Amino acid sequence: MSAIRHPISGTPPRRIGTLVDKTALLAGPGLLYLAVLYAVPLLLLLLQSFRSDDGGFTLVAYTSFFGDTYNLEVLARTLRVAFLTTLLSLAVAYPTAIAMNRAKGIWLTVFLVALVLPMSLGVVVKAFAWSILFRSNGALNQTMESLGLIDAPIRMLFTETALVIGAANVFLPFMVLPIYAVLRQQDDALQHAAASLGASPVFRFFHVSLPLTLPGIVAGAAFVFSLSISMYVIPSLIVGETQQTLPMLIARSFLYLRNEQLGSSISAILLIIAIAVVLFSSWLAARLGAKE
């Protein structure tokens, strides 16, 4: 190798140029930004969760968190809501993504706008719009009562069901778009080939379409699950203090209880769950994509 010289200058090419692609430097500002505004504060927060009042190391925040059944209830609710939200958004998103993949021209634009526009509306506006629809004297209850479907107003706000429905609505684009992206790459000829080999539509779905869209489903599920376990505004507006989730507990610890140690320890727990989700989904995606 040392015999190779640059054909013009006669000097060997600079090592840095061969080892690191110079375009990788473009990631520099982004990395710096993440380090300063994300990694460092998070690390400080984590350290704080292990620091006792006299400055020593302690696990008391964690033992007391897991020792309290109320906290465990909140943890369970957070995971349950996130799981159900992921499931519901998948159920709505999959057919939507298929329809989008078939849509052409103006219809595709309509789909994309309908999907992305509500994101710019903000959760607050949505949540108050829902409360008009769902509250006890709201439009939905009044309509059902006047139709004789129900005798008394049904409590729809402030329930876990309402939270799951609301969250799935807000996070829907994060499930639709990855699935749509995978569907778009799929060759239509695969469906024709499967049909010509005698595969019924149901068989084609389970043995061709579904396996090929799994990477998109995994990505979408990871997005929605991560967003769901960390959501704060949506549960605050929909269920309030009655049905707390981990992020609400964190906010309460910092804002009302002024217990920074407790707040940062719950943050750490939330972070570990999020990391587990990301690692699991990337492992799953790699496994599913192994044959390609």
Added chain:
Amino acid sequence: MPADEGDVVLGPRNITNLPAHKRNISVVFQNYALFPHLTVAENVGFGLKARGHGKKQIEGPVLDALRLVRMESYKDKPIAGLSGGQQQRIAVARALVVKPDLLLLDEPFSALDRKLRETMQVELKSLLRDSGITAVFVTHDQEEALGVSDRIAVMNAGRIEQFADPSTLYARPQTPFVMDFVGLSLRLNGAAKAAGEGRSVVETRHGVVRSDVGLAPGKAAIVGVRPELVRAFSSVDAPAPQAGRNRLEVVLEDVMVLGSKTVLHGRCEEPDRLICELPGIKAGFARGQQVVFEWAVEDTLAYEAAA
């Protein structure tokens, strides 16, 4: 897409309105359309699995099919690592293993390079002969069509112009479209003059061409001949005109030496084409040279030109 009119009948079955998965017609696609998430063996076994066969019933036929296309050592490999030719072999095995009533090959080799395409044509032909499965082979490559088929339907704007075996199609094309589409030919536009029964004389821009095809006198006509049936002489050594042979005086526009043949192009205007193919490398011809093209009257093709 529903049919506007007519029926599609396969053997005893009317399959016009049958959904694709019930037709028992296997298709081999131009882009192979193999399932990227399955292995080679799983791809080949797909049709049997879709028909509800168990693992054990699938294994044997899949191995046989892979052996047929000489890919058995790849059975557990993923699709992504295979070359185009290997992928198309798998696609053919996948289509054959279900024992279809009909095999439809939709330009199957057009994505392959020429040498590989020719190898695959030979392989496919013997595969189809051995398996006894009827195949419809769609192609734009005339040589491929002539080489692979027992019978060829030449289609023009949705209509069949001629349906015949390759030699008949090449030697006796029924319409000027077939003559132009299948292989090259020397062809000239002209006008038919009065001639005897079952014969014709066509006056063209480059000379008179006689044929053994009867044409109505006074009508516009097209005459042609396959270029390998044409002989060429420099004007000096040209033999004397003889009965039973057509003869044209031509100025050479181009001489192309292709190794296995030498192609002479005569000077003419579209849509006329003056072309002669001589076997091997022929010296002694040059651009601008005065030559004589001549060929047998019985080899001459003649048609009434469409109005």
